Amino acid sequence: MTIDILTLFPGMFTGFVSESIIKRAIDGGKVKINVHDIRSYSKDPHKKVDDYGFGGGAGMVLMPQPIFDAVADLKKEDSLVILMTPQGEVYNQKKAFALTEYKHIIIICGHYEGFDERIRTLADMELSIGDFILTGGEIASMAICDSVIRLLDGVITKESYMNESFNDNLLDYPVYTHPADYKGLKVPEVLLSGHHKNIETWRLEQRIKRTKERRPDLFKE
Numbered sequence: 679m680t681i682d683i684l685t686l687f688p689g690m691f692t693g694f695v696s697e698s699i700i701k702r703a704i705d706g707g708k709v710k711i712n713v714h715d716i717r718s719y720s721k722d723p724h725k726k727v728d729d730y731g732f733g734g735g736a737g738m739v740l741m742p743q744p745i746f747d748a749v750a751d752l753k754k755e756d757s758l759v760i761l762m763t764p765q766g767e768v769y770n771q772k773k774a775f776a777l778t779e780y781k782h783i784i785i786i787c788g789h790y791e792g793f794d795e796r797i798r799t800l801a802d803m804e805l806s807i808g809d810f811i812l813t814g815g816e817i818a819s820m821a822i823c824d825s826v827i828r829l830l831d832g833v834i835t836k837e838s839y840m841n842e843s844f845n846d847n848l849l850d851y852p853v854y855t856h857p858a859d860y861k862g863l864k865v866p867e868v869l870l871s872g873h874h875k876n877i878e879t880w881r882l883e884q885r886i887k888r889t890k891e892r893r894p895d896l897f898k899e
């Protein structure tokens with residue numbers, strides 16, 4: 679998979695691509711991430727990328743030209759163009775799985791007040807990561823890239839993500855590590871028993887119980 683990210687702040691991605699599982703996925707050739715500075719596509723002599731909004735109002739608005747040109751430059755026949763916006767469909771694990779099917783994704787990050795409305799015409803999909811406002815689409819795009827990349831073949835084991843929260847509309851089961859007794863807080867006996875069938879049953883019961891308690895909305899689904 680190749681991901682092209684359009685942003686005004688490429689430096690924000692430095693840590694993201696150089697640490698942990700994402701770095702391993704890049705080094706292992708599972709994903710290629712190209713971060714593009716929207717400013718480099720500006721045709722303005724001063725590399726201007728934003729301006730005041732028509733009709734007034736607070737904040738600067740991203741102009742169409744640099745983003746239209748960037749998408750025209752990067753887009754191929756099989757590309758999916760995603761626009762980060764709090765007004766988009768709310769992202770979830772199902773959508774993360776669906777995005778793994780694409781070979782090429784272009785992500786447009788807005789900033790400041792947002793982007794000129796005409797930029798919407800470039801997008802195949804508009805995504806929000808939740809009902810809150812970030813200063814820009816960068817952190818939102820990293821959240822999406824992270825959640826998709828870890829699902830790509832060979833990045834982490836299938837077993838690691840198949841029992842995770844949200845698969846089957848259930849939350850994950852509780853996990854424990856050493857010591858078995860920490861300040862009187864004990865690991866459930868069943869996990870120390872070595873009885874795999876009982877452990878499996880206990881874990882499923884815990885997933886159901888947790889989901890009912892914490893996310894009755896998910897459980898209903």
Ligand SMILES: C[S@@+](CC[C@H](N)C(=O)[O-])C[C@H]1O[C@@H](n2cnc3c(N)ncnc32)[C@H](O)[C@@H]1O
Nearest residue numbers: 762763764788791792806807811812814815818
């Ligand atoms: C300050 S926000 C603009 C918000 C816009 N004025 C509104 O109220 O809908 C600037 C940019 O951050 C990104 N952004 C902010 N919150 C987001 C969210 N919850 N999900 C995805 N992107 C978000 C978008 O790219 C947005 O254009």
